[in-house]
Amino acid sequence: MSRIGLAFEAGLAKPSEKTVVLHPDVNFDVTNLSNVLIVEPFFSSNVTWQNKGYSCEVSLPSKPFELAIVCCTRSRQQTADLIAQASAQADLVVVDGQKVDGIEAHYKSLRKLVKIEGNVTKAHGRLFWFSSTDLSNLRATPQSFNDFITIAGVFSANAVDQGSELLAAALPENLRGDVADFGAGWGFLSSRIAKHQSVTSLDLIEADAIALEYAKLNIKDPRANFHWDDATAWNGSYDSVIMNPPFHKGRLGNPDLGRAFITNAARCLRHKGDLWMVANRHLPYEHVLNQCFENVSEILGNSQFKLFHSSRPKRK
């Protein structure tokens, strides 16, 4: 039985009115809940919940709920922010998570702020609940550096990623035409692409709706178009694709994700198109690059990152 199932057996009142579940894994057990709204900013997970028939939003709408369930994310600050938001809008707040996602730290710090009404532990995780109270001091505040603005929970929230910095510096002077940034995050690479005056359009494709909102704040350029979507399935036609692809799915390293980015970039590039990408040195992308492009060369790079320029996508 799931932790939430155990919690109902242990005395957590079953909600009869609206419940909101924030950032749930796609397998989260919602069977005992009625009138459920899912808040999920990540594109593919949001679509999965929609396909299961649930109402979905990317952020918490400002209306009251009887129960809010906050699922721990990998960012401690982001989870604390979600707990504060939930506590402002729901009568009862449940927090659920795995030890690896820091649930014990949240339990410990919240015990000092609220009266915990019940908790269950199971499967390397914990779930606890409390009646809502003002936790607004746990809200995350946007942070700024180098003229950029970001928020906890997005990729590289505290600094420009070193690999992206290296790739931006290696982009050719004559970058031109229609360009896409696959997995654009909060917009660092795109901000550097936009400095090239011969770029005529710039598509930012990003799955995390929160990161994309910050990209919109960081890039005020009429050539930029912002797409909340899956870069591995995106359809477009470009002169160049530029990317620092993700290599994790949740906690697990997954080079297949980067490979899927490469395959789709090749499909979206025009006959003479170029792919510019950076990857951590240990990631095995050479084979798929050679499968997808006539020319593949490793350029610059350092001991931690490798940079690739690939051109002339192969047409199968």
Ligand SMILES: C[S@@+](CC[C@H](N)C(=O)[O-])C[C@H]1O[C@@H](n2cnc3c(N)ncnc32)[C@H](O)[C@@H]1O
């Ligand atoms: C390594 S980060 C690079 C972010 C940004 N380009 C930079 O350089 O700072 C990869 C980004 O890809 C996004 N991402 C992960 N899976 C995605 C997918 N299937 N489609 C689009 N974006 C995705 C992540 O949310 C993350 O922002």
